[in-house]
Amino acid sequence: MPRPQRRPSRGELIATRALDRFVGRREQVAMFARNLAKDPLSPTDPAAYLFHVRGVGGVGKSTLLRQWREAARQAGAVTAVVDENDVHGVLSAMVALSRQLAAQTRPLKSFDRAVEQCRREREAAARPTDLDGAADDGPSVTSRAISRAVVGGTTALLPGGGAIATMVDPDAVAEGMDHAFDRVRNRRARGRGTERDTVSREFVATLDELCAEHPWVVLFLDTWEQTGRHLDAWLRAMLCDGFGPLPVNVMIVLAGRDDLTREWGGLMAAQGRDVPLEAFTEQETRELLARRGVTEPGTVEAVARLSMGLPLLADILALARPESAAAVDADGDSVDTAVERFVRWIADPLRREVVLTCALAPRLNADVFAAVVPEEGRGLWEWLCGQPFVSGSGDFKRYHAVVRAGMVRRERARSPRGWTAVHLRLADAHAAWAADIERNLPDDGHRQDARWRCHRLDEMYHRLCAHPGGALAEALTEAVDAGEDGPETLREWSDAFTQAALDTHDETLGVWAGRLREATATGEDPVSAVLGVLLTHRTLTPAAQVRAHLVRGGHLELA
Ligand SMILES: Nc1ncnc2c1ncn2[C@@H]1O[C@H](COP(=O)(O)OP(=O)(O)OP(=O)(O)O)[C@@H](O)[C@H]1O
Ligand SMILES: [Mg+2]
Structure with missing residues (x-):
């Protein structure tokens, strides 16, 4: 609800109009409002802390969540909602949630610091060094031997496995490997999971502070059939105090197309509510x-x-x-x-x-x-x-x-040339915006910039849609950069690639999307899995192959 003391913004007006269009679902709306008024510690009638809204696509789950969020706000709660667009892993989910909580309260400094620290560590550990960099005492014998074998045209197995072909100056390659191996060793000492756990602990501590100041903190996790792939185990751990004591006035609302897995049985039984949504009467x-x-x-x-x-x-x-x-x-x-x-x-x-x-x-x-x-x-x-x-x-x-899928199908069939022209226009626009960000950030700073990454991915998506065959090689090379930046960025890349495969109906893109899906379904580290597939099919340029091996090697060593 717009606050009376100031004029509403355009975004607020649009949101209010959407709430005005709401129809039906009276029982679910009333139940949620009643629950907000309950005491979570009541011995006789405690408030539920976990909701699972489920139903087919288009039945109205996200719409109901918007209505519930408004009810929560009116009850004095601070709220945040994320869906598949914000969530590419646990870290991005926590960042998106905390950003919204901060906007309604105050800067959440210790959480932000923990995220920054985690980013720096990941970056230092994951990114193989510049291949041109010179080391004082030269490359080690092992690295030199591997790179000579590579450059000599014989096949060599790097830490990531697979063969790479003829390539530039052997000593430069070897030095790059030494740096990468050192970083991998350092990183192994620290342990990958602990960084994420540290941020999760800080996240729970932040929720604890906010819960002392507000009656409820309500976190809405929408499109759970997709977001749950990344968050399911983490969220269950958090609800069981795995990252420190979770306050009782944190409420979690999940919404998705599928049933929850069996692992949720206990949590749902303890003050959880299943909310199936049917088609309208x-x-x-x-x-x-x-x-x-x-x-x-x-x-x-x-x-x-x-x-x-x-x-x-x-x-x-x-x-x-x-x-x-x-x-x-x-x-x-x-x-x-x-x-x-x-x-x-x-x-x-x-x-x-x-x-x-x-x-x-x-x-x-x-x-x-x-x-x-x-x-x-x-x-x-x-x-x-x-x-x-x-x-x-x-x-x-x-x-x-x-709706989008229906319109995309229609447009592709109606005017193939118009389809290509619009996609190229969008690709060029994103390329120009990305270049603009690059110009205005020092050195390599743009790689950490979320807006820059969005533009790069959108450019890739549109070029693939315009010319699937012509843009494929470049798109696959982009995966190596994404892999260097970490599993979450690689997932964003993979989502954009898969969307292009779906929207174009292009056979080759479809085959690649299938390979990526298969590779990541194995439970192996996604970076090693995807880069492994790229290397096996020999689609990358020699330079990209070497980088792919280094990145993948680092990830496999950690596994
Ligand atoms: N209660 C409602 N009142 C009015 N319109 C509704 C209602 N529920 C859904 N709609 C209409 O249906 C559209 C789709 O609903 P919504 O996006 O909530 O579906 P969903 O279940 O979240 O789908 P998906 O599984 O694809 O995410 C809304 O944009 C709105 O036009
Ligand atoms: Mg939805």
Whole structure:
């Protein structure tokens, strides 16, 4: 709720409008509000501290979470919400959560210091040294021997395994290896897990401080079917005081498409609540349509049938304000049909073009919007943000994945040349923004800059979409840089690559996405696994191969 003493921002107005569009789910909303009023230590009726909202895509989990978050705020809680866009590992999740908690309270300095320390240690340990650097006493015999074998054209096994081909100056390569091996040794002494545990302890200590000042701290972890892959074990450990005593007024809300695993049984039994969300009843669908101004009985019935009560589809169909049942009645009931119908009903050609063009960008902000829509559509940013299929709590807005997939399929088939042109325009824009950040940061500082990494990945995604074959080699080389920066950055790279494979339907990209999935599913360290696959298929340039071996070697030594 906007505070009365100051004028609301545009973002707050858009968020309020989204809350106003909320329909139904009365039982779940009332239950959550009642729970906030309970005492977690009550011997007779303690508050639940763990919720699991589950249901199919588009049923309204994230929408319910937004409503619950507002209820929590009104009850004086500090809150934070993360989804698959913020979470690439435990560290990025904690950072995203704490940033939001800090924005509502005060700077969380000791946590920030712990993260900074962890980053510095990781960076020092993981990054192999500059291959041109000279060491005083020259490279060791082992390294020299390995690199001679490499440069001589014979195959040699480096710590990461696999063969590398002919390459530059052998002594320079050997020196690089010595530095890398030293760092690996140092890092092994420290132990990889402990850095993360130190930050987790600081995170829990921070929650403890905030819990002393506020009735609740509520953490919403959305899209759990994806975020849980990284956070599941860590969160269970945290709830069992694995990183220090967790205060009783921390509340955790998970939302995802799947059931929780068996390991959650005990925690759910102890004051956990399972909240299954079903499709809307006919009454709720009618209510949603009435709110959107669709009341003609035949039309209501047709929308209810085509949407199957799925709020996402009901909403986008209602949005187009169909005037008759005949306009709704479809020959199929798929998402594509609903999307197609929705697009057809946008009467203004400019708005239609804006909606479809922006669908090609996986994440949007006002800059991306301005770079991609025609000049005359620039004033439509706020209109687009107000559409029910557009959401986003952090720096970016996104289309709902189901709607976006439908529109992307449609655009790719409708105009292949238009598809390529839009992706190239976006790739060039991201390249220019990344270069701008690079110019304004000293030395190699941009590599640690989250905005710079976003631009690099978005550029890669769009180049792959524009020309899958032509951009593949460069994209795979980018994986080596990402691997050097650590497993979380590599996951971001892998997510962007996989998205490009899905969106292009390109066979070669699909094969690569499959290989990456297989490699990371083994439970092996993701950096070694992905770099191992790249090296096995010999796709990298010789220089990238050497770097890949060094990075991978370091990770395998640690395992
Ligand atoms: N209670 C509701 N009232 C009004 N509209 C709703 C409601 N629930 C869902 N919607 C509509 O459905 C859309 C999709 O809902 P939401 O994003 O919450 O689904 P989800 O379950 O989180 O899906 P996913 O599993 O793909 O993340 C919303 O943008 C909104 O248009
Ligand atoms: Mg969701």
